[in-house]
Amino acid sequence: MKSSIYLHIPYCKQACSYCDFHFSTNLKTREEVLGRMLQEIETRSIVAPWNNTQIGSIYFGGGTPSLLESEEIERLLQHIRHTFKDISPDVEITLEANPDDITPERLEHWWGAGINRLSVGIQSFEAAELSASNRAHTAEESHQVLQWITDSAFENYSVDLIYGMPGSTTESWQNNLQQLEKYAPPHISCYALTVEENTALAHQVKKGTTLLPDDEAVLAQYEQLRMWARTQGYEHYELSNYSKAGKRSLHNQHYWSYEPYLGIGPGAHSFDGTLRFWNVSNNNLYAQGAAITQEALSVSEQLNERLMVRLRTADGFRYSKDLPQRGLSTADEEAFRKNIAEGLRSGVIAPINDGFRILPENWMTSDAIIAGLMIDHNDED
Structure with a gap:
């Protein structure tokens, strides 16, 4: 049996308007949280089923994992390799990265640390959509970063895009896809924008200061995406995920298989096959060793x-x-x-x-x- 490890890095430079994941823009707890994550890796590695399973994928999510220094990423990976008995020789190790954090030097360092797959949060090539979402990067940076990745050792990477953005149309969405086309990334994750409670976007929509495309327009963009992906040779293997041959996300597939997975870090969830566990979504309390909550599923x-x-x-x-x-x-x-x-x-x-x-x-x-x-x-x- 194989399992996967998810590491939640709960820090961001700034808050995207649509995001409801656990994160903080205050990095003061960073050292304590990372120290606690190292302890949690050790503690959980000796507990069933993770003490008797092969780790097939490791995923750094967030938050913004690319905010970490390369040495911090390497320390976490080394601890996992030292602590878990069986790491697959073909383990997929993914790092979520924002374009504004990527440089040729950092790509080289990440590769040297053991990262072998990237998930790049482009979200849009449209300046107005990036601004409305409060993203920290520009479309020009996205193009530069995708070229750097193409020229790097990374042969396996994914690009995130969002459709149904404020002000988006079928024309702007088609432009997004056409701009991505020149890079032919091995994997694409495309999500329909959702308005989550207690986000800046929800507040803006409620006040009427932000207008979203109607359901019919979002569905039209989804159909555009499916047609475009087919012509570009992508397999549509899950609602929001498209891959070239042999480039499906191992981490995603493991989660969808309903096999055990282990979550490390504030707000991270785990599943052992019967019980679901989750850590407190508070960086200070997590660093202090707050108890894990668990729920038995019928x-x-x-x-x-x-x-x-x-x-x-x-x-x-x-x-x-x-x-x-x-x-x-x-x-x-x-x-x-x-x-x-x-x-x-x-x-x-x-x-x-x-x-x-x-x-x-x-x-x-x-x-x-x-x-x-x-x-x-x-x-x-």
């Missing part, structure tokens, strides 16, 4: 979560792999089978060998489709 909850993650992928839901083999009550199993039969009859899901899936053209409405397939959370204790 069998029906596990099944519902598998539906949620699996049906956003091209691989779909497979009965032999994804259906819990025991513990599901007769009533819940009957309800599940009935929901699936209705979904197949209505055409919202399509049959595949040993299972079913949502077709990519319907992924934008996948939340509603999946909700119709879920079973009620009955108490099975």
Whole structure:
């Protein structure tokens, strides 16, 4: 069995208007938080299932991991390699990086530290969209950075873009895609902008100072993206992810497989196959060793979560792999089978060998489709 490690680096230069992840623009706790992360790596490495599993991917997320010094990244990686018994020889090690943090020298240092994949937060090549999102970089910096990466040792990297941005149109979105085209990145993650509560964007939308494209316009941009990706040779393997042959994100695929994963750092979540854990989303309290919160998932909850993650992928839901083999009550199993039969009859899901899936053209409405397939959370204790 393989597992993955996620390291949450909770610091940013400035707050993007749409972001609701845990982060701080105050770096005063940095040394204490990184020290606590080293301790947590050691503590969690001796606990099942991570004391008896191979680590297939390591992912630095945030926040903005590229704010760290190369020596700090290397220290964390060295500690993981020293502490965990089995690291895959083909381990994928990804660093999320903002364009304004990238230089040729830092690319060289990251590669030397063991990073072998980058996830670059371009988000947009449109100056107005970057400004509306309060991003710290410019479109010109993005182009320069993508050229530096192309000329570097990094053969595996991903670019993030966002559609449905304030003021965006099908024309501006097409321009974004065309500007990316010249670099042909191995992997692209494209997300529809969502308005999360308690963000600057939510406040702006509520006040009416920021206007967003309507649902029809966002759907049109999604279809534009799918058509463009197909012509450029990308596989659309998950709602928001596109890859060239052999360049799927191992970290993402592991998460979607519903296998155990380990989260290190403030606000990071873990899953051991039955229990879900999460650290406090407060840098000071985390550094002081605040207790981890845990939640036991019932069998029906596990099944519902598998539906949620699996049906956003091209691989779909497979009965032999994804259906819990025991513990599901007769009533819940009957309800599940009935929901699936209705979904197949209505055409919202399509049959595949040993299972079913949502077709990519319907992924934008996948939340509603999946909700119709879920079973009620009955108490099975």
